[in-house]
Amino acid sequence: MADDLSKEQLQPEHPDRKTGYERILTDPAPPWFVELYPGGDGAGFLQKLERHSVLFHQRSASQLVVSFDNIANANDLSFAREPWGWKFFRDEGWSHMGVFARTKAWYRDPEIISYFKNRAAEGFFERFEQVVFAGASMGGFGALAFSELMPGANVVAFNPQTTLDERLVPWETRYRFGQVQDWDLPFSDAAQTVKQAGRAYVFYDPFFDLDRRQVTRLQGENVVLLKTWFSNHFAAPMLRKLDILKPVMQKAMNGSLEPDEFYRMMRARRRLPMVMRAIEAQAEERHPQLVQQARRRFRVLRRAAMTEGAS
Template sequence: MAANPKLFLSSFVLNESSDLLEWISYHKSIGASDIHIFVGSKSDGERPLLDALADAGVVTLQPVPVDPETSEEMRNSALRAATLEARQSGGYGLFLAPDEYLRITAKGGTVQALMKACKDADVLCAPVLEFGTGGRHKHMPGPVLSTATHRAPLPDAVPECSFRSIVRLGLYPSRTPDMPTGPAQKPDPKWVNGSGKAMPRPYSRAAWSDAKGVIGTDKATILKLSAPSVETYLLRMNALPEKNRPDAATVAARLQGFAAMTEPDPGLASHSATIDTQIAALLALPGIAAAQETVCARERAALENLRMSEPVILAPAPAKQTTSPDEAMPDDTEADDGLGETPDSTPAQGPGLPAWFAEIHTSGDRQGFYTRLANHALVCIRRDDARLVVTFDNLSNVNDLSFTREPWAYKFVRDNNCSHLSVMARRKDWFRDPQLIEHLQTLAANGFFREFGKVFMTGTSMGGFAALAFASLAPGATIISFNPQTTLDETLVPWEKRFRMGRQRDWSLPFSDSAYEIDDIEKAFVLYDPFFEPDRRHVERLEGDNVHLLKSWCTGHFTPVFLRRANLLKPIMQHAIDNTLTPELFYSLYRARRGLPWYRKSLESYLQDRGRPELALRARSAFRKLRKQAAE
């Protein structure tokens, strides 16, 4: 081991931002000696700051062709970084995104001291902690680390956690953004977690799915600042190539998620003086101060254009009220699912009625009701008695207490002129609430569900559980359930370590094990990823000829999001409520997944995690061929 081992830091930068100087300054302060930045080979003249830093010898630029799907470049550049690291020795390599910061809490405060404290480990896997907006709206060009004040809760389990790895140089031939891959160049390499404790073998995400001791935070973590403020996030999204920008619904859902990250965290406040000193030293180098001002001016101009084109999106949202500490603290968050869309137009300003309420209001033309319970609400809109769709909220809906909140799948159900009963949640309780359960039982006993020709129940994750668990209230119903849990009763599923708040609810209440509530339904379509073990183990508890398990490979716990991006979610739902969905039809439609980069990335990760890198390379080649054929 060299007396002063180097840190070979690399990243991919698609668009320069004014916080890049802080990113470089901070990582130099913790020991980064060689900084390599991958940039687009066609971006000459568009990166004044990076060019100035390269001219000053602060960074080395590595021009590369950029994948049209720019979201793939993190993975591509990690592979390129591994090639560079494999040629080095005498230190460690680390690959980070430009919004990620390695936080070291071990004594000494440098990467070199950290690895020494970990008894010269070969690999350290630090968990990624995502930080939110912290109530900040406006963008201020320049440093952003002072905004790292509130984050999402620590991940409960490996499938919900991303990692970044410090790796001994020259030891591994390849890496993903998360960890090194391929055969090690020495026997028995030592891997430790972010607490410096030994990682369980074998070293792969797949093997760690249910393992203990993988996530550690005592010595090192990664701070991810995707949205230092609302405006900063919107600027970053707007800077992407147009075809890669998320749609308005996705942006709204992500901003809602960032706002819900309220776990206090000191971030890197203790490093502020050191960072300021390092920034000042860089600004003193020839050409860097002028280049930094060029980038800041560019951001200010882009922000003005954005404010003119998106005035409502950029208007600060009113503060939301929460009713208990349980609801105020984010937990078990998950992505929006694709049918729980934002309203048709900009949220109503002033006294305008939400669309669903306008339908059943005195001035509307639909019968229905709105029932507010202590922790839930029920919305019923009667349109056509031929079909009733019952929807249940998922976790991403819970924190939305706004006046404009819509029932899950509202637009889809309305556009099909189906009657709609929505069960809306305001806590993460998996509908384990005596008042709600009694209310649903009363509806069933009074013949409510029998008033409709056909009943459908649907939801995702927590809502997918409810669609199955309450199915017995409507004999003959059809269930469409995405990524469901069957129960969170720890005596029945002791291996389930996700959803801490849900596991703490009362699972002695009725309708607590969906595996026993589906005998009298017509059929259930359950969509899940068989590669994602926690979901697969739940689904394997469901039995019966009326249960159709639809394998949605490589979607993880986000099958509806994946299907939406593949333009498959609404067609599948449409076939379901039209009573034309079959497993054969589903798999025929699902072939379209092959054109989605998400699928390619997930399949490659699955193969690499199982020690099949040659198959991963063949898969990548096949996907490129498919994409080329599609473009011709």
């Protein structure tokens, strides 16, 4: 069939983008597609909306995780694109509903809101004994906001925004395109929706002021704020570098992660170069002696880590 198409028909509409057909010809099929294509072994569906797509994999009959794209994924047009956390949730055996965002609009769109409200009304989420909403940054907001549709569901959110409504957070200076969306739509303030959650685990850097101001709007006995010092807006990548992201996610998803346990695991951050650089940037001028002590301790820990890795 490809021989029947002219070169002009295969040209991308934009010089930096491939056409959908060209991507199919040149890019590898993503694992989720291999599972769900007509000859695949998986069960589920892909539903494409105007500005979002929803991918569902049926695995566990009792456990479901709903994940939301972050802003970095919104412009990804590759054929191999996967929902946030897809491989991890697959390996854990959880059923997974992943929301692809094709716009940086913070899910302020009637179509995706109606989609989730309809799913909730038909009892889709109630089919599962354990439901988790998860995401990072824009996806973290989505997880916190839409979790209201399944009261009691746990939430795992990395560096989330609680809202971009300028009436509520006039100090927020990021994400201009998100700020101009319709924040009068439902599920627009995670500080309100989080009240319906089971346990809401929120990871953030207390030294990154805008993230700190966002997450401290989240109040309640069910909210567990966990500090990832010197990670900036990249809490999940830091935990991955420390090789603790998997156990942290596993325990957070089932609601058993406790702060003391998390902070014991986080002690390993002292050997990360990114942490040392952040300490230097923030404290070099004000506390030079403490920074020198931190450098010496950092070198000792790095040498120990390299010795352990070589043994």
